[in-house]
Amino acid sequence: MSIRQRPDGSWRARFRDADGKEHARHFKYKNNPRHPEDSAQHWLDHVTTSVVTGTYVDPKLAKLTVGEWCDTWLSAYEQNRASSVRQARSHVKHIKTAFGSRQLRDVRPSDVKAWTAALKASGLADSTVYALHSRLSHIFTDAVHDGLVPRSPVSRRTSPGQAKQRMYVATTEQVWELHERMPAHFKPVILLGAFAGLRIGEIAALRTSDVDFLRGIITPEVQYPALPLKTETSKTPIPIPLDLCTELSRVPAKWGSATLVVGAFGRPVSPYTIETAFRKVADSIKGLPAGFRIQDLRHYFASFLIASNMDIKTVQKLLRHASAKVTLDTYGHMWPDKEESARAAIAKTMATRADFLRTRGVETPGIPRDLATRRSTARTRRGAGAGRSA
Structure with a gap:
């Protein structure tokens, strides 16, 4: 890097970038206190700083639109x-x-x-x-x-902020009503979404060869239109009861198709076609919100697993999430509140300790022997009073 005065009186500032390419600019002044941006020294200092900090950009490249x-x-x-x-x-x-x-x-x-x-x-x-x-x-x-x-x-x-995930968990009665009202060739859509947790692209492309009807296992391999699944986790086998296998086998048996979900003429159909038919039926069912989607059947599947007291890792595996964090972020609010259980367990432990000390003639200051009993009785009385006032 250098600054030299030319024969015509102007000042030439130059430097070489990391690739060895020379860059130069000419200025009227070497230093201009009133307008430093018009001086050679100011420009060279600015370039030096950007090179050292790694923020230098070739002026020609910087003009790219x-x-x-x-x-x-x-x-x-x-x-x-x-x-x-x-x-x-x-x-x-x-x-x-x-x-x-x-x-x-x-x-x-x-x-x-x-x-x-x-x-x-x-x-x-x-x-x-x-x-x-x-x-x-x-x-x-x-x-x-x-x-x-x-x-x-x-x-x-x-960032404009990520939209909150829209989630509605249908009742079991609504799920079966959806199943009853769907056309015969689209009934597997409800079964695969609500009781296997498959996504719409997986439902549209699920082949009969992907289902072990004897052992009751669904192993998704592709998504519509015959593309690989996005992650290896999505290929995790899903166990299903034999009764569900029987229901799913009816469509292939009738049409002789390669996929479980077919159109009115027994041929594979796109997710858009399935969604269109689904929306017409969903809009006719009382209680379902506007815009209820096939993805919401997957939420029903998740809620069913959680209500059955399955642990987080099991739910993650059956939903085929990449990590338990994804499962918790989406469905964590569905797990029962454990705070009261934890409080009761600690109270029981402290009461047991107090009883043990008393058997040895040691008093426990500040914690009455019947503390847990008193609190339990007080909660019961408050509940009874609320019931009478209602």
Whole structure:
């Protein structure tokens, strides 16, 4: 790095980047106290700082627009699953509409916040806005990694917040009413969702070869349309009772199809077709909320397992979650409250200890012998009084 005065009186500041490429700029002044940004020394100091801190960006690369970088980013993203690429293209379309002509370096956090606010105002669902923000974050993070910008304008501060998961647990009566009202060829949809916890893509692609009807085991292998499952955990075998196997075998036996769920003419159908038929039936059942989904049958399956006193690891395995944390984050509120049980257990232990000490002639100050009994009697009396007032 150096600064030298040229014969014409201007000052030339230059340096070499990590690749050995020389960069130079010419200024009228070496130092300009009134306007330091116009001086050679100020520019060189700024560049030196950015190089040392690892935030230096080649000026030519910094002129790259968001739209140009999105095209490059998508070409590298093509190696992912076809469904993931389609979703990414849809997200990038929104991003290019808003920022396509802007240079990467010119996008500010305030611009991102204004964009998400405009998306919400346009009527997009909160989950969609959150997904678009996450995609923009992914794109800018990769731009930082490639040295195109020093830092990303997208962060938690600009996040619109993730939409709360909509969950409704149907009653057993509602589940069986759904089953009765569905067309005969779609009845397995209800059984597979509510009693095996399969997702809609897995239901649409489940083959007869994926079900061991003799031993009562479902082993999902693919999702619609014949694509591999997203994770290895999703291939975890699901045990089902033989009565359910009998119900599921009726459709293949009638149609002779390769999949358990078929259309009106005995051929495999898409998740969209299944969802359309499901919504028509769900809308006609009293008590089910608007927008009740096949995914909500999976919630019923989870609640059924928890109500049967199954531990967290068993529920995780049957739901085929990647970790117990996912299960707890989604269904933790369904487990019975153990606080009162813990309080009662501790009270019992302390009462037992007090009795033991008294047998040895030692008094326990501050804890009456019948403390637990007194509290229990008081709670009983309060409950009885509430019953009378009601």
